[in-house]
Amino acid sequence: MKAYLFSGQGSQFLGMGKDLYKNSHLAKKLFQLSDEVLGFRITSIMFEGSMDILKNTKYTQLSIYIYSVIKARISNSFEPDMVAGHSLGELSALAAINVFSFEDGLKLVNERASIMQNICELNPGGMAVVFGLKDSIIEDVCNKDHGIIVPSNYNSPEQLVISGEIQALRRVCSYLKKIGAKKIFFLPVHGAFHSPIMKPAQKKFKKILNKIYFKDSKYPIYQNVTALPVNKSDDIKKNLVEQLTAPVKWKQSIKNMMDHGAVSFTEIGPSNILQGLIKKILRNSV
Template identity: 90%
Template sequence: MKAYLFPGQGSQFVGMGKDLYKNSHLAKKLFQLSNEVLGFKITSIMFEGSIDTLKNTKYTQLSIYIYSVIKAKISKNFKPDMVAGHSLGELSALAAINVFSFEDGLKLVNERASIMQNICELTSGGMAVVFGLKDSVIEYVCKKDHGIIVPSNYNSPEQLVISGEIQALRRVCSYLKKIGAKKILTLPVHGAFHSPIMEPAQKKFQKIVNKIDFKDSKYPIYQNVTALPVKKSNEIKNNIVKQLTAPVKWKQSIKNMMDHGAILFTEIGPGNILQGLIKKISRNFA
């Protein structure tokens, strides 16, 4: 069975989509539609903007969504048996399989990114990847800290991302190094995504989601919040809202997809970050 995966933030690059724009009439049409819906030239930022501009949460999320969905829409081979998206990638996956329209997805991503960016500016948060410790150990250390700090991305058996207040993040990272973490990398983000700090964003996003027309999915989508296959529109809507404060259960999702028959995993988006994670997960569960 074929599984298609859609990446989140971190896979962007300057020039992304320019080749699609030049070589596909449908891609060009969708890029131009993106500019019209958003009211500004996102294509200029994607094709020739600076990497610093592209790193801005708002532009990053829009660019990855647009690139990923267009790539799926113009592909003659996009015939999934199941799909999944990492964080933001979940919205790309839903648009690709027509749970909502490309335009509605643009509005969702635009509002989601703006809301999250606003929370980042009002709070002091960060994220870090921890390598070489068991999930249970990291979970316990986070729980024992008196600040807001939680596991946020279960990416692979070798790495778990934690997210929270800057001071709590520093304390927990320092302690995890002392007890045997092989490596800890602070992520280049200015917010504590997938943590309780995002609760105000979640409430605002709920109102926006309620205005969008969602359809039941033809294909199971393994959502981040539960790692389980979902097809019903109401459940899908609830899960993408919960995702803002809940951890991304990526390795659990991939494991469940494998258990349900997925053999070929194809990444649809810029870069190949998810392919690297798949190799690590498959080795662990083989």
């Protein structure tokens, strides 16, 4: 069985999509549609913009969504048995398998990114990747800190991302280094994504989701919140809301896909970040 995986934030690059625009009539049509729906030239930011502009949460998320869905739509070999998306990638995956339209997905991503960006400005936070410690140890250290700090991305057996208030993040990272973390690096973001700090976003995002027409999914999507296959539209929407504050259970999702018959994993997105994680997960599962 074939699994398709959709990239999340961090996979963007300058000039992304320009080759697709030049070489595919359908891609060109969808890029132009993106500009029309959004009311500004996102294509200019993707094709010719600066990295400083592209790394803005709003433009990053829109660019990755547009690129990923277009790549799936123009592919002659996109025939999934199951799909998953890393954080933002869930929305790309859902559009690619026609749970909602490309245009509605644009609106969702645009609103989601704006809401998240606003929270980041009002309540700045941070994220850090921790290598070389067991999940249980990192979880315990986070639980014992008096600030807001939680595991946010279970990416692979070798790395776990933590997310929270800046001071709490620094305290926890300092302590994790002392007790044996092989490496820790801070992500270039100004928000504590997938943490309780994002809770104010849930109510607003739920209202937006309820205005969009969702179909039940033809293919099971392994959502971040549960790491389990979902097909029903109501369940999909509920999980999208919860995902804003819940950790991304990525390694758990991949293992479950393998248990349910996946023998190949194809990444769809601007880069191959997920492929590196998959190799580590597969190696650990042998």
